[in-house]
Amino acid sequence: MENEVGLDLLAQVLTVDTKWTAKLVHSANANLLQLLMKLLSHTCDSWFWLIGIGLAWLLGEGELxxxxxxxxxxxLGMAGVVLLIKALIRRQRPEGEWGKIYRIADPHSFPSGHAARAMMLAVLSMQSGSGWVIAGFILWAVLVGLSRIVLKLHYLLDVFAGWLLGAxxxxxxxxxxxxxxQIIKALL
Structure with missing residues (x-):
């Protein structure tokens, strides 16, 4: 009997927990998801990476x-390839509110340059030799691609093509x- 009361109480607590969690997720989900997707998307902007790489070059030594x-x-090479393909295919971006700068500067969606750049960087991270670094970059590349879909900047096919091109x-x-x-060492 006590066991049944304990299980009933646990079931009630779990039911309340489920309802409150659903309410919290529902109210925060749209705003939080949008914010996270926007942040993820921006982590793969070319300017962001070129500034970081420039700092690594200025502050680093040798192999770095x-x-x-x-x-x-x-x-830069990947950007050129993506822009060439976009100019040839000319697929319009999905309708959407967010990302006006992307929509104005580059109205074409196929392939996703962010997905291509992210997956290319994930593959280049193999130079590190660290499984954790590589796994982190691959996870990031997948999330960047998904962010572009959620933000209505790309279609699913655009992102898949970007990932394949980047890989x-x-x-x-x-x-x-x-x-x-060898060429860079000869020039420096």
Whole structure:
């Protein structure tokens, strides 16, 4: 009998917990999700990465400086490829309110440049040799791509194409890294 009362009380507590959690999530979900998606999206803006890479180059030494130059060229190269494909395909972005600067500066959606850049950087993170760093970058790349869909800046296909393009570009860049470093060392 006491066991049944205890289980009934636990069931009631869990029911109240579920309802209150649902209310909290429902009221905060839209605003919190939008904020998180906006922040995630901006973490992959080209200017953000180029500033960070520039600081790594200025403050770093040796191999870090070489990697900084390499990553900057990789980002710029990927941007060029994405812009070329967008100019050829010319798929319009989904209707949406947020991201006016993206919509004005680049009205085309296929492929997602943010998804391509994020996945390329995830592949380039393999240079670190750390499983945690690589896993973190891959998770970040997936979340950046999803943020672009949630914010109505891209369609699902745009993001998938961006991820594939970024992975291919990253793998190609890793193959070119030894050659690239020889050229940069000769110039510096």
């Amino acid at each position: 400086r070489l990697q900084a130059v390499f990553w900057a060229f990789a980002i 291919a570009g990253g793998l190609l860049a890793l193959q070119l890294y030894p050659w690239f470093t």
